[in-house]
Amino acid sequence: MQRLLGNEYGAFVQALQLPPPVSVRLNPGKTAAFPALPRVPWASKGYYLPERPAFTLDPLLHAGSYYVQEASSMFLEQALKQAVDVQQPLHVLDLCGAPGGKSTHLASLLSEESLLVSNEVIRSRASILAENVAKWGSGNVLVTSNDPRDFCRLHHFFDVMVVDAPCSGEGMFRKDPQAVVEWSEENVKLCAQRQQRILTDVWEALKPGGLLIYSTCTWNEQENEANMDWLAAQENAQSVHLRLQPEWGVEPSRQQGVEGYRFYPHRVQGEGFFMAVIRKAGEARVADHSKSKKKKYKLTLAGKKEQALVQDWLQQPERYIWLQHGEVISALPANLFEAADEVYQNLYVLYAGTEVAEVKGRKLKPLQGLALSQHLNKKAFATAELDLEQAVRYLRKEDISLGSSGNDWLLLQYRDVPLGWAKQVGTRMNNYYPKEWRIRMDLPQELPVFDLLQP
Numbered sequence: 473m474q475r476l477l478g479n480e481y482g483a484f485v486q487a488l489q490l491p492p493p494v495s496v497r498l499n500p501g502k503t504a505a506f507p508a509l510p511r512v513p514w515a516s517k518g519y520y521l522p523e524r525p526a527f528t529l530d531p532l533l534h535a536g537s538y539y540v541q542e543a544s545s546m547f548l549e550q551a552l553k554q555a556v557d558v559q560q561p562l563h564v565l566d567l568c569g570a571p572g573g574k575s576t577h578l579a580s581l582l583s584e585e586s587l588l589v590s591n592e593v594i595r596s597r598a599s600i601l602a603e604n605v606a607k608w609g610s611g612n613v614l615v616t617s618n619d620p621r622d623f624c625r626l627h628h629f630f631d632v633m634v635v636d637a638p639c640s641g642e643g644m645f646r647k648d649p650q651a652v653v654e655w656s657e658e659n660v661k662l663c664a665q666r667q668q669r670i671l672t673d674v675w676e677a678l679k680p681g682g683l684l685i686y687s688t689c690t691w692n693e694q695e696n697e698a699n700m701d702w703l704a705a706q707e708n709a710q711s712v713h714l715r716l717q718p719e720w721g722v723e724p725s726r727q728q729g730v731e732g733y734r735f736y737p738h739r740v741q742g743e744g745f746f747m748a749v750i751r752k753a754g755e756a757r758v759a760d761h762s763k764s765k766k767k768k769y770k771l772t773l774a775g776k777k778e779q780a781l782v783q784d785w786l787q788q789p790e791r792y793i794w795l796q797h798g799e800v801i802s803a804l805p806a807n808l809f810e811a812a813d814e815v816y817q818n819l820y821v822l823y824a825g826t827e828v829a830e831v832k833g834r835k836l837k838p839l840q841g842l843a844l845s846q847h848l849n850k851k852a853f854a855t856a857e858l859d860l861e862q863a864v865r866y867l868r869k870e871d872i873s874l875g876s877s878g879n880d881w882l883l884l885q886y887r888d889v890p891l892g893w894a895k896q897v898g899t900r901m902n903n904y905y906p907k908e909w910r911i912r913m914d915l916p917q918e919l920p921v922f923d924l925l926q927p
């Protein structure tokens with residue numbers, strides 16, 4: 473580091489002793505709030521908080537109104553906005569997706585006609601990714617759990633690929649003491665080799681003219697510039713230049729042909745991070761979304777009766793195609809059918825679009841994905857507003873009582889933002905919050921009040 477930083481090394485070491493900044497990114501599909509907080513300069517919805525609150529006790533976090541994300545990582549927004557026309561319908565891959573920071577960010581930046589495939593190879597982590605994607609509620613994401621090598625089956629499929637690679641984590645040293653314990657020169661070498669393998673494996677799935685956005689949370693050159701130069705030389709790919717504002721403090725870097733962007737804690741309010749963007753050789757082509765007549769599809773449509781029942785549960789139902797997988801009915805933007813089917817043919821899909829309902833005999837049970845969808849038609853359901861304590865107890869999957877009676881599904885909300893479903897049975901209320909998602913921490917005597925989304 474001393475070699476890389478020269479006379480800035482002292483300031484760098486000092487910054488490592490300071491507490492890491494806390495930042496969040498708001499979900500524009502769920503809140504129009506403009507909090508009176510300092511902004512993350514390179515991300516339109518990123519804000520710094522003065523200290524780290526007990527986020528777990530804020531119902532709006534569980535509702536997907538915001539995501540707690542380290543600020544440097546939000547630079548992805550600049551790569552995407554500067555290097556791609558995000559108004560176009562795109563096929564985008566987030567290869568190393570869990571827990572979902574970059575995927576939820578991508579979901580907010582892409583158009584509704586775009587398909588985001590959000591992948592995580594480790595199955596247990598893929599479930600957390602699916603949970604965060606469902607909470608974000610954009611409805612145009614397929615969550616998959618595959619090894620990078622499986623993506624070669626999707627030949628020239630993606631316009632953009634984000635590879636936020638597993639790395640030696642030097643940039644996380646002040647946030648995660650375990651990263652310090654695990655660091656060794658040998659591990660850096662192994663990480664660099666694994667990254668090369670991952671990049672080689674997925675390259676085939678990128679369209680000619682497509683973009684690769686590569687990032688790590690480490691500083692050594694082997695895992696960063698050297699890897700990008702190696703790939704660009706091997707594949708004849710071009711470096712993509714991003715414009716930086718001097719006040720951001722982001723440092724451009726270059727070993728050979730590819731320009732990278734470095735984030736140091738003494739220069740930016742964020743953790744250590746590296747990003748580079750390269751373009752695959754060849755002509756860019758717009759994705760063909762037309763439906764082929766001869767093809768045998770893997771996706772099955774929901775029956776007419778079921779479709780009729782769920783139709784008005786989403787706004788603008790004509791935008792969707794209604795799928796049925798086992799007992800689950802999901803909605804997918806209709807223009808994505810062909811592309812989604814191709815993904816289903818080749819990969820293991822864990823979550824698709826918006827999970828709307830489960831077929832229970834002749835009845836339908838609304839699902840959590842619907843409650844948290846940005847496109848939910850609230851008018852189709854009875855709603856009830858919870859106070860903070862009721863909301864937290866609901867999210868702990870405790871029994872709560874609102875003193876009402878009835879016999880129907882209730883959409884429970886906190887500050888007008890949906891949290892999930894309950895079913896009234898007479899005066900009793902059954903809590904349908906997903907068991908795996910429940911808050912497990914013990915409650916303090918007094919709950920903190922969050923004003924994060926207040927102006």
Ligand SMILES: C[S@@+](CC[C@H](N)C(=O)[O-])C[C@H]1O[C@@H](n2cnc3c(N)ncnc32)[C@H](O)[C@@H]1O
Nearest residue numbers: 568569570571572573574593594620636637638
């Ligand atoms: C830096 S993290 C991704 C963070 C995520 N992009 C976000 O913004 O929330 C790297 C991810 O790569 C996954 N991973 C580990 N080994 C991998 C491999 N061989 N191929 C692909 N992904 C791998 C890890 O499980 C981890 O979830």
